[in-house]
Amino acid sequence: MSGRTTSEPESVLTTDSDINRTVSSAGLEALRRGFGYLHSIQGTHGGWTGDYDGPLFLLPGYVFIHHIVGRPLSEADRTAFIATLRRAQTSEGSFGLHADGKGYLFTTVLNYVALRLMGVGADDPDIRCAHAWIHENGGASAVPSWGKYWLSILNLYSWEGCHPVPPELWILPQALPIHPSRFWCHCRVVVLAISYLYGRRFQAHVDPLLSSLRNELFSEPFDAVDWPAMRDRVCPVDRYFEPPRILRTLNYFLGIFEKWMPGSVRAKALKTVLDHIKHEQMTTDFIDIGPVNKLLDTLAVWSAEPDSEHARKALDALPQYIFDCERGKTMQAYNSSELWDTGFVALSLADSGLAGQFVPMARETYRFIDENQIRNDVDQRERYFRDPSKGGWPFSNRAHGWPIVDCTALGLMGALALAPYALAPMDTGRLLEAVDLLLFWQNNDGGWSTYERQRVGAWLETLNASEIFGNIMVDVSQVELTSSAIQGLAAARSSIGDRFKPVRARNVDAAISRGAQFVRALQRPDGSWEGNWGICFTYGTWFGIWGLLDAGAAPDDPAIVRAAGFLRTKQCSDGGWGESHESCTQRQYVQHADGGQVVMTAWAVLALVRASPEQHRDAIKAGLRFLTERQLPNGDWPAQGMTGVFNRTCMLNYRFYRNYFPLWALALALKNGIA
Template sequence: MSWTLDVDRGRQTWRYTEDKDHKPTDVDVHLLNLKAPGTTCPKGCNMTPAKSPQEAITKAFQYFSAVQTEDGHWAGDYGGPMFLLPGLVITCYVTGYSLPEAHCREIIRYMLNRQNPKDGGWGLHIEAHSDIFGTALQYVSLRILGLPAAHPGVTRARDFLRANGGAVGIPSWGKFWLAVLNVYSWDGLNPIPIEFWLVPYAFPICPGRWWCHCRMVYLPMSYLYARRTTAAETPLIRELRQELYVTDYSTINWPAQKNSINKLDMYAPHSTLLKGINAALGVYEGVHSKWLRDKAIDFTFDHIRYEDEQTKYIDIGPVNKTLNMLCVWDREGQSPNFFKHADRLQDYLWLANDGMKMQGYNGSQLWDTAFTIQAFVETGIAGQFPDTMRLANHYLDISQVPDNSPNMNHYFRHISKGAWPFSTVDHGWPISDCTAEGVKAALSLRSLPFHIAPISIDRVAEGINVILSLQNKDGGWASYENKRGPNWLEKFNPSEVFQNIMIDYSYVECSAACIQAMCAFRSQAPNHPRIKEVNGSIERGVRFIKSIQRDNGSWLGSWGICFTYGTWFGVEGLVAAGEPLTSPHIVKACKFLLSKQRDDGGWGESFMSNVTKEYVHNDQSQIVNTGWALLTLMAAKYPQREPIERGIKFLISRQYPNGDFPQESIIGVFNFNCMISYSNYKNIFPLWALARYCNIYLQKANL
């Protein structure tokens, strides 16, 4: 254990650092309340633990405002998935683009730090069990980055692979990357039919009806599959061909591997329908029309170029970012557009104490900032930090998307003017709940007792317009777009490792956030011309949220862990819409949460809840889960104070003397099976819960 001095843009803060596998104990918590020997407190730092909720709030506010960036957002670690960096490393190797040496060293350090100590493998994400997907991709990456086959970490990974049948059973995305690297035959992949992109939108299978992340990954994948884009054979590639498999590379029956998926990796098996279609497409590959394929190649590259230009070469996510870069190289070589791609690789890289990782987006800047603003405003002391709040308002202001993308229908894009993205305005993709949290944050800033040049109601109304446009027929809201395709499209899911990737579904989190935003808007703009439309939308949204509540009172979370997260949104949405606090929906939700409270007063839920879709306890209570649970109970005005006070005591006990909170288990998720980090959550949600506690109980807590 050690204290280290972090310096960020001239600001100095003390941060406690734990070993990557260390589990904090009661003794550690006690040690955290003591100043580290031989250190000097930064100016103004009170290195004694908080003794009350009010003091804990002040400390937390002071700490988090001190690490705000110059443009007003809060930067954070949004890593976790282990299949992202290998795509970058392979793309750079194939295209001949050299990463800086320092980057290579830190990437190696990250991969080795995240190697599972028990078996030498890697999993889908940093807390997952080892599998072939994670291990094979980290293995080839480490070898590309210069580690020899005899390196102890590489040797242990190779032993794991060979003990589990080698890389032949890697899932389809892994087969794809290894084929690009020329260490897996394209004959071992099920077809990725590029001609699908020529199907008219009127047909349900048109890719324009798929979830945007799915289509923006399979768009460049289909281009590269059609082109059979492959690395030139090198001595390293010849070595990898022998290292990755348990039999000689030249003897492997590649067509027999198309549906070979190791049991360690399988989460979403292929449907019978997909198996039949893959077989038919396999026949088609042998007789396809060159004219039609060339037309599809041109069509898809046009869409790839559009995506690049509309996102300023960031692209919607890290997978299609590196794939698009590879497509540009295949089409143009190391052209100016290729280097536009290369320049924005930096947007995805994050250097942390465990090394350099590739984030699951180009950051979570807007998302974290919008939550932070709302938490800060609810503390009641935001007026003491005018510079912090003005900066936060500035970031909110510059992040709202100013215009729609051109020629939206042709490129399957939804309106975006007035929306807020997840990260930055350059990225630009509109998202329902990010827009909702942006609206809520913008409106909450208008309540501050000092001049802040708030975002105008007219601009907030543009965000409301996006929200209204995104409501689905079932009354709920999906993520980026409306639900465009039928549920049976999920039977086409080819990924094996993810669920619910084919279409954009209605989610409790997105729906509740949109309801809250519209309720806040109508309270501040009751005479707006669209209020009647807003009211009807809220009513339909409430019905949807009620319809998907589980019998035990919970809601399944799809973007956080898990039932604690979903239930927080569900209750907040209903309460904002005016649902009576005696409603059985709210009463059952509170009963569910209270049944999960632990002896120490906290809540702790495992990421396995998302995987199994049943509540699974974490090994210990988690401050973020506890924050969500407490916010839910207090939003519902739960009448018994005792369980809430126990939770508040737990949060205070976990706070560091400098106002920071510990980084605990991974807390985010996508597609049910892959977890992702939100490092700012540990500073946002405990503070928010403490603030609400003081507001409700008039700051008369006696802890």
Template sequence: MHFDQKDPSYFWDTWKFTSRNGQQYWNFELPDELKGIIQSQADWEKPEGKAFLEAFDRAFIFDKNINPNSGDRVFRYLRNKQVGEPKLVPSDATASLKERAHTALLNGFSFYETLQEPDGNWAGDYGGPLFLIPGLIIASYITDTPFDQPMQVLMKRNLWNHQNEDGGWGLHIEGHSTMFGTVMQYVTLRILGEDLSNPDLKRAQDWILNHGGAVQIPMWGKFYLSVLNVYEWAGNDALLPELWKLPKWLPFHPKKYWCHNRMLYLPMSYCFGNKVKAKETGLIRALRKELYTTSYDSVNWKKARRQACKIDIFNPVSKWYTGLSKIVNGYETIHSKTLRKKALKYVEDYIDHEDLHTRYINIGPVNQAMNSICVWHKYGKDSEQFQNHVNRWKDYLWIAEDGAKMGGYNGSQLWDTAFAGQALIEADMETHFPEMARKIYHFIDITQIDRDPKDHEKYCRDVTLGCWPFSTIDHAWAVTDCTSEGMKTALLYNNKQHISKQHLIGLERLKPAIDWLLFMQNEDGGWASYEKKRAPKWIEVLNPSLLYENIMTEVTYTECSSATMQGLKEFSENYDYRRDDIQAALKRGSKFIQSKQDADGSWYGCWGVCYTYGTWFGIEGLLAAGFEGYKNGTPATEIKNGCDFLLSKQRTDGSWGESFESCVQHKYIEHEDGQIINTAWALLALMKAKHPDQAAIERGIEFILSRQEANGDFPQEGISGVFNGNCMETYTAYRNVFPLWAIARYRKGCE
């Protein structure tokens, strides 16, 4: 069988994508030539199987030097085959800008409709971080639950595609090489069958050893390697399960942690308390030799606790953390077995609670892998609980032209769908695309959270009924800005009389969301992400990660505050319910947003790259609170300063282009090229404020139109998402939604 003569699309066709109520997953299907030949995993060793996998691997070779961000070509190719070409309107280069904008909207939405799932959401690559897939592979190795061979091949291919020229890997696909990234990818590739006969793996090993070996890996890496049994638990600062049994009023009780950090500490404390580790195998013994500059038995594990590669350190540990770690490490040497047993029982129950509430998805990919290990350890490989975890692994995996990766969430379904819905409404094109509009409303409808966490107070949770998540109803973690964007989208569609309202998202369904959003406002007037602030900000001095900032407790964000204020305002324009409370909340929220504005007029973006994103939200939030834009000639000072900042960053070609380094360095860093997403964010802010510099706005619109492709799509450019200041994420939906939204707002302003 001459698989090497096949076009890459032949191999892309072996993947089938499914979305049901937002749950997204990929399945591999054998091509006809292999049916009857490959009937078990062992059959991949047959000549035909090997030949296929070799050609299959080559079909996903990807040049990161062109752009590390994949363009979702596999998914878009398959959707095109399934639904056909978009219905396009001929463009006329001699037409006015307003007319060309109208054509761009028709073609852009026509293309984007071809990507919409039957259940109404949009799927896409939500990758970027490189430390996610290693955690899952380590879990699969420890639990002896290997992935099928085609998936393993593409997991390896993705890692090889993103190896840096120096042999290492970064924290994310655009990042410089780090010890954390390189060791984690090295271990993953070894588990997946690579060895040092591969010169690229040897380059990775050389990078590790030249930078001090695996003792230099930061805290998260130490944990993973300990579970894998290639690093000793004695080399970790104690992750005491007993902390869960401390009085809950203490500021450093895990209940007070930011939920993502809390839900990581949960399985970490289980594994540490039980000293969980993989059985010693030949591979484990080999890794112990390959990862260290001295013999494994001679490593000073106590000293290793404090060691970390300088290249990795984004947020150094404080003297307060060092002091506390000495106390908890001392306690570990004398800990009470009785108390440890009680603490572990609570941790076990808590993990079960999180699994059940999220239907085994868990809050994110890292604790999905960690919880899988804990559940396997507690219940066994054949247990229903562990198998439920394995069934959810696929929710996090994504196939693109650069291979198989693990997403930063189980998708961004609600988030992307809400923004697409708002863009379509602002374009006034729901009548042109009635089926798209109907599906959007349907997905918003079915994704409103239908349950509260059981015993939520016992397990440090809030109510969630009636709110919206970032991804799916199964995931069911309520988020402030997602609830606001979901609610706002529903309200906008409720006001369109021609939209079918079979299941109207009306007042009674929205009251719990309003109650929750008002409850979620913090004392400083702003809103955090999942929960109210539960601990003072100084608790951040106990951050042990080295890799991230603002992980210890919830913090208030410009974006979450602005989105919530916009949602509350939209609601109050439709209903009287708690109107006085909403007005008071908007006033307090505006003061918070004012306080977050930098001296140059910008706002730092915590969830997008970066100042263009934050400033868009800052301006829109103040406008929602009643601040004056340019409509009446004299804008509020904050609005003027924000707009002046944006205009000062516009490039000569009319675009805005911002590098992810803005997030890391906390100052505006130009991208080497104009970016359609940054340009759209800046334009949306300027136009919402009614800025009078029409020439600047039109130059930005011209730039966006120049980047639109013949089929109505837009190109994938630089990475645009971020979390905790230092790790970036890809949003493939952003390249379609935000440029169209900006064009829509421009065209609307011309009317």
């Protein structure tokens, strides 16, 4: 992602004397303070571990499982979790889908139940406010499907009020275009676990507290609710889109099939699904790909074999998702973002020219990247619908086991960038494995998806049954993933291309060219690109510019000029850039109410420096002033709004974005003589 052309130290790294000829002492001091701060909090494993949180529907599930299986939370955890949820509650009594969001019935109901299960009384002022908000917005029967599933599991709702999720889907012929093996992996594994729990109609034992909650959550007596009539009922505040006719029709026929499903077929399907769940757990060291399926997989296995060693290991692994972060102790959106964060630290440090002053930091950073490359494919991967893994890098750590396209590109570039400081550099064969995996992952449209090659047409998105998230069904090509793959391949071509076989060299060149065409096709008329994993047009446009430049585009390429022009129009009067998370849901640029934001400013500066440092000098200098003036004395930057997003509607906090992106922006600007 740096556009670096070689891994040799004399050409990769700019010396302090070179920097001092072109930069202000304030800028250089900001870099030294910033890297000094990062070095002071570097983990003993060589990486950085910070909070990766934001969603407010995760921690309730953690509380639910402990209640269901009879594993009481420790008093310390219970106290900390209650405090975290109280801080997250809005003044009107609701809870947002994420920490910066407006109230959702889905998360308000789940957090209400979690607080009650942790011992908060029904007469508590916060509980009373939440209770009133829930009933003002239709009661618990109007939660979207994910809420209905959780409430059914807790025996606070009926499975008859849910759209069918039959486990028999998994024993259909795999050639069918609607077979779950074609779903995006995060969707696939959630459907997998829910289909098992639905297929068994698993429900918790009703105790006095759950019995009380039945009376608290609904506007009518629990036993009088017409459950089938509730299937399509969703609070308007929560609904992101209206279900299309094809989905309604499919749900209707699934309901008919469910009534006539032979017991022998159901038993076969449940056995198959449980086998897939256990494989997912065993190949991820019981971490699972993400927190939602971690919770549901654990519950599914416990429901099937509560006294087994496998179930115990799954339960024991749950705390790996708990982290005490800036907004309190909560459940993370992944087991960590360590590789992602450490890779960006590697690139920013290499581009700063200061790696020679932080050799132990550079060496340990390299060690983390080295040790967390995935070395083998998953056992029986085709049977369990897995792509190759060997040579890739994950978002978090090697134990997690799921490689991702942009993380693989980032790991590859980080390894190349800091190789001069490694005690034992990775051998070329391992680097080539990463190159070959990136080549394998390229889609037919020339772009790259997240975890896997695209397995079905985007039309399958019409079967998105979540109601609250967008783009969850199909792993389609995206600008950030495509740009990252281009950058990784270009860096490898420049650094180790002399060790490419001719056929690999040709394949890399062709892949980069096709990727660039895809990136061009995604550019909007105003010059921007829409981001999928960061907020939103600032993030996407940075990736679009860098991907095209690393594919060989010139700074005066019309696409680059339009993109830079778009960013120039969004610069705030304070010199920074600030984009609201509402851009993601509205799919058009929305200015942040607080003006410039440190992270968005860094992304814009990174984009403009690569686009044309001389042409955009004044805008870049204003952005640099914004960044340096807001750096704290200890080298950190203050926490601001959310910077990440998934599936259009749920925002994420990346703890270290406010550290390495400003440092990287400063480093590249100063390296290009802009002070």
